[in-house]
Each structure stands twice: as C-alpha cells, then as structure tokens.
Amino acid sequence: MRKEILFSREMIAKRVQEVARRISADYTGRELIVIGILKGSFIFMADLIRAMNIPCRVDFARAASYGAGQESAGRVIMTKDIETSIKGKDILVVEDIVDTGTTLSYLVEWLKERSPQSLKVCAFLDKRKRRKVAFEADYVCFTIEDGFVVGYGLDFNEQARFLPEVYVLEKQ
Numbered sequence: 001m002r003k004e005i006l007f008s009r010e011m012i013a014k015r016v017q018e019v020a021r022r023i024s025a026d027y028t029g030r031e032l033i034v035i036g037i038l039k040g041s042f043i044f045m046a047d048l049i050r051a052m053n054i055p056c057r058v059d060f061a062r063a064a065s066y067g068a069g070q071e072s073a074g075r076v077i078m079t080k081d082i083e084t085s086i087k088g089k090d091i092l093v094v095e096d097i098v099d100t101g102t103t104l105s106y107l108v109e110w111l112k113e114r115s116p117q118s119l120k121v122c123a124f125l126d127k128r129k130r131r132k133v134a135f136e137a138d139y140v141c142f143t144i145e146d147g148f149v150v151g152y153g154l155d156f157n158e159q160a161r162f163l164p165e166v167y168v169l170e171k172q
Contacts, residue, residue: 003150003160003167007142012152012166015141016044019122020051023092023139027054032090035082037107038062040096043153043161044124044141048094056092059084065103076106091116096153097125101135108135125149125166142166 007015034056036045042060049056062080091111098104104121111119120138129146150156151163160167 002170004170005165006144006147006149006168007152007166009164012141012164013047016047017051019139019141020048021053023048023122024052024054027056027090027092030054030090032056032092033084033086034058034092034094035086035111036060037093037095037103038080039161040153040155041094041124044096045094048122057084061107063103063107076103078107078110082111086111086114086116088115088117091119093119093121095121095123095137097127097149098123098135098137098140099127099130101131101133104137105133105135124152125154 032054034045034049036042036058038060039062049058059082060080061078061082064077064079065075093107093111095104108119108121122139123137124141126137126140126143127146128143147168148156149166149168150160151166153161154166155161156169
C-alpha cells in the first residue's frame with residue numbers, strides 16, 4: 001500500500017496547541033485526570049498535556065475493537081483498566097480517532113459508572129462518515145471524511161505509529 005500525507009508535523013503541532021489552550025481554559029483551577037486510550041493516543045496525549053498550562057494526573061485504559069484489519073470488529077473488549085479512582089473528579093478521555101463511535105460510546109458509559117464529576121472526550125481525528133453509533137467528542141483536532149490513516153500514533157496492524165505526520169493509506 002502507498003501512503004499520501006494528510007497532516008504535516010507543523011499542522012499537527014499548531015492544532016494540538018490550539019486544542020490544549022481550549023482545554024486549559026475550560027479546566028483552570030480544577031483538578032483534571034487525563035485518561036489516554038492505548039495504544040493509539042499515547043503520542044497525541046503526550047503532546048497535548050505538555051501543551052496544556054494546567055496540572056493534570058494521567059492514567060491509561062485499553063479498549064480493543066479492531067484486531068488486525070481495517071474495519072472495526074463491532075464489539076469492544078476492555079483489556080486494561082485505569083488505576084486511579086475517578087469518583088468526583090473531572091475526567092478528560094484522550095483518544096486517537098472517533099470512527100464508528102462504538103468504542104468511545106462504550107468507554108464513556110464504562111467510565112460514567114465510576115461517578116466522575118465531569119467527563120469529556122478529546123480526539124485527535126474524527127471520521128464522521130463512518131459513524132454507526134451517535135457520538136460527539138468535546139474537543140477534536142481534525143475532522144476527515146474517510147480513509148485509513150496511519151502515523152502520529154495511529155497504526156495499521158501495529159505498524160507506522162512512529163511516523164511524525166499523518167498519512168492516508170491508498171489501496172493499490
């Protein structure tokens with residue numbers, strides 16, 4: 001498969017800064033717990049929290065729904081739980097991509113059962129055309145129509161996460 005650049009390093013850095021400023025303004029004076037959804041969000045989350053100007057605590061969860069293919073399997077399995085109590089806390093979930101909406105809808109409900117004060121979602125990419133479940137992230141860096149993307153933490157079969165730009169894979 002060939003790849004075509006979609007977002008450059010500079011575009012990503014600028015947009016992450018903008019979203020981080022918005023989050024910082026929304027949570028000024030509050031204790032924020034940022035929960036990254038592994039594995040795809042770790043690069044975005046690191047850049048995001050470094051760009052924020054508020055203190056935060058960090059935790060991770062892992063939800064699997066893809067396997068080795070380019071299509072969601074349609075069911076969600078939690079493979080790593082958070083280690084922090086979120087009861088009565090402000091929570092920001094950081095995800096790499098909102099695709100069908102299935103994983104994030106499941107994850108948000110799973111976290112709400114733990115009685116947080118507030119819960120918002122920040123996604124690096126929003127792929128609206130693929131929605132199967134109604135879901136809207138509170139903060140989004142980029143919206144794309146469709147296409148399978150890699151780089152900046154996003155992978156295809158555990159490959160290409162390391163790329164500093166985001167690429168669309170083109171079928172040959």
